[in-house]
Amino acid sequence: MGRAPCCDKASVKKGPWAAEEDAVLRAYVAEHGTAGNWIALPRKIGLNRCGKSCRLRWLNYLRPNIRHGGFTGEEDRLICSLYASIGSRWSTIAAQLPGRTDNDVKNYWNTKLKRRLLGGGRRPIRYALPLPQQPRLLLMSPTGGGAASTALERMQLS
DNA sequence: AAGTACGTCAACCGCGATATA
DNA sequence: TTATATCGCGGTTGACGTACT
Structure with missing residues (x-):
């Protein structure tokens, strides 16, 4: 019994995130949180993205108080x-x-x-x-x- | 100016851990 | 107890920009 894929990799969008996608994800998480289910989240908000991709984007880029570069x-x-x-x-x-x-x-x-x-x-x-x-x-x-x-x-x- | 190699970084992939039915 | 779904993590990749010839 193999591991089920987290999403349909053939149909979800891959690659760099557009500003609109960022805005949709940011707005949703800011208002509702992740509801503990990243896999279902993109479907809820109409993003054609893998749930794992959404989670990664949020954690690494969209989360508040994130700092990039400029390591001391x-x-x-x-x-x-x-x-x-x-x-x-x-x-x-x-x-x-x-x-x-x-x-x-x-x-x-x-x-x-x-x-x-x-x-x-x-x-x-x-x-x-x-x-x-x-x-x-x-x-x-x-x-x-x-x-x-x-x-x-x-x-x-x- | 064009071509090439290297550096950077966002994003993807795959697997183990954990939760749940 | 087992199967399945999801989370979370570390490793890797690939596009793009830059330094250099």
Whole structure:
């Protein structure tokens, strides 16, 4: 018995959200909440979207008090520290950063912090530009470095 | 100016966990 | 207890913009 799909993937719209779709979803959730059922929500409000897609859009973009980009040095350190101690539990890490989403934190880690920790700068291979000084983030592990080493080893192996 | 490779980020996919009938 | 539906999460992808040759 296979797992039932959450929606008819052939008929729902995919890809970037239009401003009108955002507005419909935002207005509905603001007034009614999610009613605990994301799967049924798009049908209720006439959006031709998968329920999971609606949930993701709300959580990562439409929720009030969301902040995008502009990670501070303090947030950098916290992310690195938490990653060193608990690994890629992005939702847990994001919970420690008010206004940040797990997707944001994950993207930030994968595109900036991980690269920085591994010693890569922009265009490291093709252009061989001089790298900025690497921050010694791993030394900041609250666990004393053991977990940090493990996390780094995992990263380097993968 | 055109072409190419890389960086960023929104969104999708698939799976495990949990709830419910 | 089992089957099914839904939630929530982490990993991955792909479009687009930018830096560079």
